[in-house]
Amino acid sequence: MTELPLNISFTGKTVVVTGAGGVLCGAMAKAFAQAGAKVAALDLNQESVEKLAEEAAGEGLLCKGYKANVLDEDEIEEVHQKVLEDFGPCDILINGAGGNSPRATTDNEYHHERKEGQTTFFDLDPKGVDFVFRLNFQGTLLPTQAFAKEMAQRNSGCILNVSSMNAYVPLTKIPAYSGAKAAVSNFTQWLATHFAGTGIRCNAIAPGFLVSNQNRSLLFQEDGSPTPRSSKILAGTPMGRFVEGEELLGAVFFLCDERAASAVTGVVLPVDAGYSAYSGV
Numbered sequence: 001m002t003e004l005p006l007n008i009s010f011t012g013k014t015v016v017v018t019g020a021g022g023v024l025c026g027a028m029a030k031a032f033a034q035a036g037a038k039v040a041a042l043d044l045n046q047e048s049v050e051k052l053a054e055e056a057a058g059e060g061l062l063c064k065g066y067k068a069n070v071l072d073e074d075e076i077e078e079v080h081q082k083v084l085e086d087f088g089p090c091d092i093l094i095n096g097a098g099g100n101s102p103r104a105t106t107d108n109e110y111h112h113e114r115k116e117g118q119t120t121f122f123d124l125d126p127k128g129v130d131f132v133f134r135l136n137f138q139g140t141l142l143p144t145q146a147f148a149k150e151m152a153q154r155n156s157g158c159i160l161n162v163s164s165m166n167a168y169v170p171l172t173k174i175p176a177y178s179g180a181k182a183a184v185s186n187f188t189q190w191l192a193t194h195f196a197g198t199g200i201r202c203n204a205i206a207p208g209f210l211v212s213n214q215n216r217s218l219l220f221q222e223d224g225s226p227t228p229r230s231s232k233i234l235a236g237t238p239m240g241r242f243v244e245g246e247e248l249l250g251a252v253f254f255l256c257d258e259r260a261a262s263a264v265t266g267v268v269l270p271v272d273a274g275y276s277a278y279s280g281v
């Protein structure tokens with residue numbers, strides 16, 4: 001069991017988490033279940049959400065896995081109907097599915113430093129760029145169209161999107177992911193305004209730099225010392241350290257609690273050890 005950061009009960013609430021087969025949103029899904037919610041864990045990868053549901057069941061928690069591609073409207077609608085039958089209308093939607101693609105990533109930070117054979121800006125694959133925009137933006141919009149319907153009818157509910165540091169100022173090498181997450185932050189404000197009169201709140205978190213199994217080798221040398229990229233990140237982070245996955249949970253719980261955050265809508269809350277506040281000087 002995770003040590004929960006805030007003593008908030010989500011008992012009786014139906015929480016839908018997309019991308020729940022992944023590291024961060026899997027932890028969010030479990031934390032909500034631990035706080036009493038009925039959790040629908042959605043992911044493209046059925047195996048990963050079934051494993052999560054099994055683990056949760058082993059701990060006596062209510063969490064069910066569903067295979068759902070956030071870009072497939074028909075599949076989302078099918079899962080929406082299943083969740084309605086299993087748990088009732090969605091109270092809290094976490095739009096966590098997202099990510100980047102190597103096809104939309106340059107090899108170098110600066111074009112003038114390119115070396116023979118590297119992928120430059122001019123080699124980026126338009127289909128890769130399209131994939132990243134669709135996954136992050138449409139992948140947030142389409143599940144919201146399905147799961148916020150009952151929220152609008154019931155005049156209550158909460159949507160939480162997952163943005164990123166690169167939404168504020170783009171990070172080198174990943175123009176599509178940066179632009180797509182900027183669109184997610186922008187859409188968060190749009191939804192908050194659009195639904196303001198219905199009692200639905202919409203916010204986002206912007207996680208800072210985390211160490212994961214996928215990026216560990218980019219951030220640390222074999223002897224455990226930081227790589228040049230990682231040294232730059234830490235130099236740009238006032239707290240001088242990476243963010244731990246569990247440190248997102250306090251922000252998530254706060255934004256999703258209808259009493260604690262009753263007047264909070266349209267914000268993108270950085271959980272970044274100060275990274276977005278610091279100009280570097």
Ligand SMILES: NC(=O)c1ccc[n+]([C@@H]2O[C@H](COP(=O)([O-])OP(=O)(O)OC[C@H]3O[C@@H](n4cnc5c(N)ncnc54)[C@H](O)[C@@H]3O)[C@@H](O)[C@H]2O)c1
Pocket residue numbers: 018019020021022023024025042043044045048068069070071096097098099100135139162163164165206207208209210211212
């Ligand atoms: N890890 C970080 O450092 C970091 C930082 C900032 C923001 N984020 C964002 O946080 C969210 C979760 O990131 P993570 O690090 O846990 O990533 P992850 O890769 O571990 O999880 C992402 C999950 O999304 C699922 N997914 C991908 N495409 C999908 C689709 N079409 N339909 C449904 N599910 C799909 C994947 O199967 C995976 O389980 C993402 O939106 C990511 O962009 C991550």
